[in-house]
Amino acid sequence: KNEVEQSPQNLTAQEGEFITINCSYSVGISALHWLQQHPGGGIVSLFMLSSGKKKHGRLIATINIQEKHSSLHITASHPRDSAVYICAVRGGATNKLIFGTGTLLAVQP
Amino acid sequence: DTAVSQTPKYLVTQMGNDKSIKCEQNLGHDTMYWYKQDSKKFLKIMFSYNNKELIINETVPNRFSPKSPDKAHLNLHINSLELGDSAVYFCASSLGTANQPQHFGDGTRLSIL
Numbered sequence: 001k002n003e004v005e006q007s008p009q010n011l012t013a014q015e016g017e018f019i020t021i022n023c024s025y026s027v028g029i030s031a032l033h034w035l036q037q038h039p040g041g042g043i044v045s046l047f048m049l050s051s052g053k054k055k056h057g058r059l060i061a062t063i064n065i066q067e068k069h070s071s072l073h074i075t076a077s078h079p080r081d082s083a084v085y086i087c088a089v090r091g092g093a094t095n096k097l098i099f100g101t102g103t104l105l106a107v108q109p
Numbered sequence: 110d111t112a113v114s115q116t117p118k119y120l121v122t123q124m125g126n127d128k129s130i131k132c133e134q135n136l137g138h139d140t141m142y143w144y145k146q147d148s149k150k151f152l153k154i155m156f157s158y159n160n161k162e163l164i165i166n167e168t169v170p171n172r173f174s175p176k177s178p179d180k181a182h183l184n185l186h187i188n189s190l191e192l193g194d195s196a197v198y199f200c201a202s203s204l205g206t207a208n209q210p211q212h213f214g215d216g217t218r219l220s221i222l
Contacts, residue, residue: 031208037150043199043213050208084150090208096165097142097211099152 003027006087006100013107019074021103023087026068030095034061034072035086037102043086046072077107112136115200115214122190123222129186130217132200140164140206141183143175144199146216152199158183159206187219195221 004025013019023032034046047054047061049070054061058077063070074081087100113134122128134141142165143155157165161177172188187194197216203209 033210035213040215041197041218042215043201045210045212048208048210086152088152094165095206096154096157096167102150 001026002101003092003098004087004089004100006085006103008103009101010104011106013077013105015078015107015109017077017107019077019081019105019107021072021085021087021105023070023072023100024068025070025087025089025091025098027089027091027098029065029068029089029091031090032063032070033088033090033097034070035088037084037086039083046085074105079107079109082106113200113202113212113214115198115217117217118215119218119220121220121222124190124192126190127186127188128190128219129184130198130200130219131182131184132214133182134200134202134212135181136202136204136212138202138204138212139180140203140209141177141180142201142203142211143183143185144201146197146199148196155198156183156185157206164206190219190221192221195219 031050058075060073084102086102088097140159142157156175158177177183200214201211203211
């Protein structure tokens with residue numbers, strides 16, 4: 001079992017829908033990252049958080065340290081949001097980044 | 110003015126060959142990383158350097174040897190390439206080893222024939 005689990009693995013949504021991607025982890029962490037990987041392959045860091053909530057445009061990330069859970073929300077989704085969203089935690093024995101398996105999001109017009 | 114640049118973008122080579130992937134960052138960051146993304150899109154840390162010093166060395170075959178001539182560069186040399194080395198390799202950098210966002214290169218897709 002991975003130390004970082006994401007759900008769902010695949011998600012198809014209609015343009016305009018509110019989207020939630022979940023991440024659960026089993027190790028002690030110092031921070032959690034949300035990354036976006038577009039079909040072209042490049043990876044972009046969306047958020048890094050260790051508590052509470054962060055918002056950037058239509059994206060919102062929350063984390064509950066006690067429950068070892070984070071969510072990434074996308075409001076008013078758009079086809080350009082189609083990408084793989086990856087949760088990663090900094091933690092474990094070596095304090096390295098440990099990645100989830102990603103959530104493939106497809107937003108249809 | 111690319112922040113983290115990797116070369117080459119694509120690398121196709123025969124089994125048994127030796128190849129290098131170069132990475133440079135112009136962000137003034139102290140820490141650089143190499144990640145491997147397998148065919149299932151799963152990312153895993155390989156190495157991390159801070160100010161030219163190795164700080165993370167995951168269970169990676171000795172055929173993989175990172176080299177950091179200065180803190181702006183972290184190159185990856187791979188000897189005796191095997192079929193299982195086929196993957197996308199990502200370089201990244203961050204300001205330091207503490208909790209900082211990481212900036213990723215565009216990746217190098219390595220295909221072993």
